[in-house]
Every structure is written in C-alpha cells, then in structure tokens.
Amino acid sequence: MSDVPLEYSRDELIAALQLDPAYARRFWNAFGFAQGADGDGQRFSKADLAALSVFAGNDQAMDSTAQLAAARAIGQATARLAQWQAEEITRLAADPNVEATTEQMVEALARVQDMVWRRHLAAGLTDAGRDSEHTEVVVGFADIVGYTSMSRRLGMTELESLLETFESAAHAIITGHGGQIIKTIGDAVMFTVSDPTAAAEIAIDLHGLTADGELPSLRIGMARGDVLMRMGDAFGEPVNIAARLASSARSTTTLIDDDLASALRDLEPLHVSPISSLSVRGYRKLRAFKLVRDRNWKR
Structure with a gap:
C-alpha cells in the first residue's frame, strides 16, 4: 500500500x-x-x-x-x-490457485481502476465540450419479463449468473451501437443513444438475446427528446415516457413514442405501427407505437 x-x-x-x-x-x-x-x-x-x-x-x-x-x-x-x-x-483470496495477496490485488485494482477511469473521463470531456447538458437523445429501458417471480424460484448463484449474463450482453450491444448505459436497476437497464436508427437496432438485438433461451424475454420502451444529462444520469420527459412504455410493453415487444416513431417511420426494413393510447401514471392518453424489424415479423 x-x-x-x-x-x-x-x-x-x-x-x-x-x-x-x-x-x-x-x-x-x-x-x-x-x-x-x-x-x-x-x-x-x-x-x-x-x-x-x-x-x-x-x-x-x-x-x-x-x-x-x-x-x-x-x-x-x-x-x-x-x-x-x-x-x-x-x-x-480464498482460492488456493490465486497466488496474489489481498494487498497486491487491492493495489492492482486501484491501478486498473485509475487507468479505466482516465480513459472514460477523457472521452467524457470530449463529449462535454461538444454537447451541452441539454441534448436530444433516445432514452431506452429494457426489462426482464417476470423477474420478480423468477427471483423467488432461482437460487442466489443462478440469479447472479442471470443478471451478469444480461448486463454483460446488454452492455456489448448498447455500446456496440454507439449508445451509453446510464444505469442498471436489477432486472432492467437504462440507456441513451443519439441516433434513432441505432436505437432501433439496439432494441432488435436485445430481443435477439432471448432467442436461444439463455435469457428470459425482454420488454423495451424508448422515447426521443431533450433530456438533462447530469452527474452521469438522464432526466426529463423522455426518461419518464420510456419507463412507462417499457412497463406497458408485452413480452418480446418494443414500444416507442411518437417522436421516435416519426424518425423511424420510413426506414426500411423497420416497421412502426400504432397501438391504442396508453393510460399510465402521469399520462392519460400516451401515444405509443410498436417497433419491429419488418411488417411481416410475427411473435
């Protein structure tokens, strides 16, 4: 030390x-x-x-x-x-195959943490110099369907493995499309991305994670608009709308707001279709749209 x-x-x-x-x-x-x-x-x-x-x-x-x-x-x-x-x-430290002492591991983690932090900070300073705190982005929430009942059935080791698999895969997909993970909330991940098309690809690829049965089904909500980026978090109406859409979405479904739907409506092979207005907390008649990769796609 x-x-x-x-x-x-x-x-x-x-x-x-x-x-x-x-x-x-x-x-x-x-x-x-x-x-x-x-x-x-x-x-x-x-x-x-x-x-x-x-x-x-x-x-x-x-x-x-x-x-x-x-x-x-x-x-x-x-x-x-x-x-x-x-x-x-x-x-x-309890693993006999690990030769490093606790002190050595603490020192190593401290150096790795500083290295990673400085790289992220440099990227953040570049972004901050380019954008103001108020910026137009797509905000998304992806939730694991049935997580509460699942957590009662699974053991702690299985539950930890499930969450680690979900967070790791979601991180790779979101950052791979130029997005940013804002936070993970147990069974959900919140993200932002500036490009509407990239947002659609993120949603489609996230649903693809469940195709082989390794992960439970997801439901996703996304909304586009001006948000306040502060202390690594996002605030504003798009955040609230995206959360409400995710909560209202059915298993394997992505719901988006009017603004994002307008940006994606003419982009093939994506297909956007309206659904009945939603009555959710804070919004009596929230316009919502279902997003799929093409109009012939059925689930």
Whole structure:
C-alpha cells in the first residue's frame, strides 16, 4: 500500500478546509460516510487535503449545491464499485490457485481502476465540450419479463449468473451501437443513444438475446427528446415516457413514442405501427407505437 504520510484526522481535515461543522457533516455524509462523535478513524494526507480543497473550503471552490451533488455522485458510484471489488477480492483470496495477496490485488485494482477511469473521463470531456447538458437523445429501458417471480424460484448463484449474463450482453450491444448505459436497476437497464436508427437496432438485438433461451424475454420502451444529462444520469420527459412504455410493453415487444416513431417511420426494413393510447401514471392518453424489424415479423 501507499507510504504517503497520513497527517490529518477527519476533524483536522475539516478544520484545514475551513468548513462549517454542520455543513461538513452533510458533505461527509454525501460521500456515504457516517460521522460518529469520535470520527471514523481514517487518516488523510496533504494530497487528500489539496484534492478536497478544489471542491470545498475556499472562495474559488464550486458552490455548496454542486459540492454536495458531486459528493453524492462520487459516493454512490464508488460505494457500489467498492462493494463488488471487496466481494471479488475476498473470493479470490480464498482460492488456493490465486497466488496474489489481498494487498497486491487491492493495489492492482486501484491501478486498473485509475487507468479505466482516465480513459472514460477523457472521452467524457470530449463529449462535454461538444454537447451541452441539454441534448436530444433516445432514452431506452429494457426489462426482464417476470423477474420478480423468477427471483423467488432461482437460487442466489443462478440469479447472479442471470443478471451478469444480461448486463454483460446488454452492455456489448448498447455500446456496440454507439449508445451509453446510464444505469442498471436489477432486472432492467437504462440507456441513451443519439441516433434513432441505432436505437432501433439496439432494441432488435436485445430481443435477439432471448432467442436461444439463455435469457428470459425482454420488454423495451424508448422515447426521443431533450433530456438533462447530469452527474452521469438522464432526466426529463423522455426518461419518464420510456419507463412507462417499457412497463406497458408485452413480452418480446418494443414500444416507442411518437417522436421516435416519426424518425423511424420510413426506414426500411423497420416497421412502426400504432397501438391504442396508453393510460399510465402521469399520462392519460400516451401515444405509443410498436417497433419491429419488418411488417411481416410475427411473435
């Protein structure tokens, strides 16, 4: 592990940042760290202090709302990643065929994580320089049909294998068509893609995953429009509509909104057909369309 001197307790770090104690508790909690009366026992270096001072503690730092939002985004994403890493390291440490020590695996993961993060960050900065936070995209949700009842029948190992297969295959398809996975929510994946035709191909290829029976059937909803991209997440009416369409879709079916249907209507061999208006939460008469690869396709 690192030999960098750890010179500050948490309370000393907060004092050096000149943070109000009440605000410091909110800031610390936003990272996902509970703050007891005697601190959490962690120690920090001068480099830690310098890094945190970019976000908090001086007049040049970002405002408090942005500070807390950044802390929450970092804390939530990192906590999930660290939990998975801890489970994997524990599993590998118990494997007699793995020669690396726990300390070596932690160091290796830290370096790999930094390498991957920097590549994604560079790509993100390029995209951010090209687009504003408000951008027109297609938002999609793909759900596993019958997941709740399935989770009651399957053992934990089988369930883990199912979700890993689904997430891995969905990631390959979505990114392969130029899309971006926003988040996975257990039995569902949320994604965005700028090109409507690519969105249609993603939906068709995702349904193709279930053809050999390796995965259960999916239902997909997609909507096109302006969204707010913030902290790695997407917000706006297309997100709400896509989620409602996915929930309303039948097994093996893709439902899309009016805007996306207009963009795809004349693109062969894709076929778009209207269905009855949907009455869903927030929308009494939501126009919806069924998307298939061609008009002769039956399921």
